[in-house]
Amino acid sequence: MPHQSVAVLFGGRSVEHEVSIITAQQAMDALEVAGYKVLPVYIAKDGAWYAGRPLRELALFRDPTVKYEDLAGVHRVAVSPDRTARFLVMHPYAKRGFFKRDPELWADVFFPCLHGTFGEDGTLQGLLEMADVPYVGCGVQAAALGMDKVRSKALCKAAGIPALDCVAATRAQWQRDPLGFLKQVEAAFPYPVIVKPCSLGSSIGVKRCLDSAGLREAVETALVLDERVLVEPALTNFREVNCSVIGPPYQASTCEMPHYKGELLSFESKYSSGGKSGKLAGGKMPAAGMGKAAGAKAGVSAAGMASLNRTIPAPISDELTREAQRLAVAAFEAIGGEGITRVDFLLDDNTGQLYFNEMNTMPGSLAYYLWEASGLGFDQLVTKLVEGA
Template sequence: MGTKVNVALVYGGKSGEHEVSLQTAFAVMGEFDYDKYAITPFYITKQGEWRVGGKLGSKPQTVSELRLAAAASGEGFPLAPLFAGLDTSGAATGATAIDVVFPLLHGTFGEDGTIQGLFEMANIPYVGAGVLASAVGMDKVTMKKVFAQEGLPQCVFRYFNRTQWEKDAAFFVMECEVALGYPCFVKPANLGSSVGISKARNREELMSAIDYAFKYDRKVIVEEFVDAREIEVAVLGNDEPKASVPGEVIASNEFYDYKAKYVDGKSVMQIPAELSEEISESVREMAIRAFLSIDGSGLSRVDFFMRRSDGQLFINEVNTLPGFTPFSMYPLMWKETGMPYRELLDKLIELALRRHGEKQKINFGASEA
């Protein structure tokens, strides 16, 4: 590497969370130390087209400028800088090799393991979870099965795919009513930022919510309603992760949906959460267990429900690429724990490079005689 670490920021994406990704990228670009890092912007359009710009000397002034910062690459291969380290054909001649990738893509094709596989094939360091952890963290059904194996307490849930639903909708409605009752929550199995989630209070709303969720995924999960506080913990690290102080989300809407997260600005984030020392330590320990159970690396935010009636904790999910603006829960919890935003960026780059270095020790060839 040269004097500066050349960081590729990848943002946008072919996802329902495209605009959220732009907000995250705008925030991160403003917090990097440009004396230490050279930032190369990669913008993926909503149609999945890649565009790459030149190195940035400072951050764009508005979110809309992020698209222009990574202007159309013109002739050549937009991904050439990512694969420059592997190039033997001359196709990437003149491309500056990237030292580390910082993916800021939320949702499908960004935090589900697909783009992580691309980085693995390019043999390039990247921030955050690997292929397996990303895929498991995105699929709520698979994630819950892993949590069950780990012995982490969860709310009752049921799931089915579109083919099963179309074949026997009456059976799955009955199963949800018997096992979960009303109200219940209906979610696409693979999506984030609370997109496609509905609260159903009766059969008619359940049927409508399921149809709505199927617009966003081929698999749907239905979960029981628990009258609970929403507690979150930020996890940072690779094989020996650390947990932040817990925070609490007090939603402006009936539940913490997309509008409450990104639109009305009325939800309250209380950091640290008002918890006893015993419960605080318990939720941090469970967060680390959940992170390790999916083979997490880099960063994750682990979300819990704490039932109001008796204080019982239930793990909700692990988000392997949480919101990352300076006003998001993840960096705010670390700030309260003693690690400011810019230092957090440095740590994530360090963790990515360290994990990549460890992978280079692996023998992927034939077994030695």
């Protein structure tokens, strides 16, 4: 085993903070089954970093008033950008000073399990590159490109992967000329249209608009959440087909087809199934097949993305399955991806055409359910990811 100790980074400053906690707890379960020693590293919503074994317990995140630095065995830490250090250092406000290779706080490899801003967008990856530590997943450029829906669409089109056209605007452009942007959208596409924040995941801020008033409201909401917004035509008769990819060398999983109420897959549809609103229950998060999931926070199911109602394998033809897998690999390759991704497609049932929708370079629950259906256990999946760091 090339890496004995794995620091799992989770939480973060994005709106997907709670989802990250669930993904990390699932990943830590699988890593321990695979024989790794796990060091939980929690990034609080205010950006403070904490490390220590007690953070392995999901119950700690039930109480928003808990003071992590006061917990026995938990230390406030930081990643030093000094490449000669190559390990965690104590924060200046921490109770202890500088330390080296503390057996409880040293890690051979870092495993980010953060979703969204400051975790999945290349910023964290840049810090880890500066520190010169091995880490799981995409590098700086690939993570940034995968997070940017406009640029990832452009790269996919350049690689011959079908994707819907879109019109985009920054917050500054919208504030300067909102009517001009509305006219640009209406000249490009008939209603209905779909509005999306450019760099958010978990379907946050995504709206289907039937008229100009709805479009304006949706754009304004999206630009509160993100610096850039995109608008694309809404398919009227479609299904979603998703496929995960690991590598290099690249390998595609079986495909899935999510099922949800309404016309769009919402954050609630993805993460609230089976969950109890408003609290996290105690105990460790079980990985697939490792026990019963317990509890949730802010309506997020403790099973994470695994709780979504889906059909695996997707009920599509073998030919279409192979095409989705080929396009998923091509999309991940187009951004120079490493580690794991989940590529989401829209299947136009009127034409049979698959369209690239978006990719998630840190998919919820690490898309383990797709790999289990492909014959690769969760512990085997995380082992592959760690070995590729």
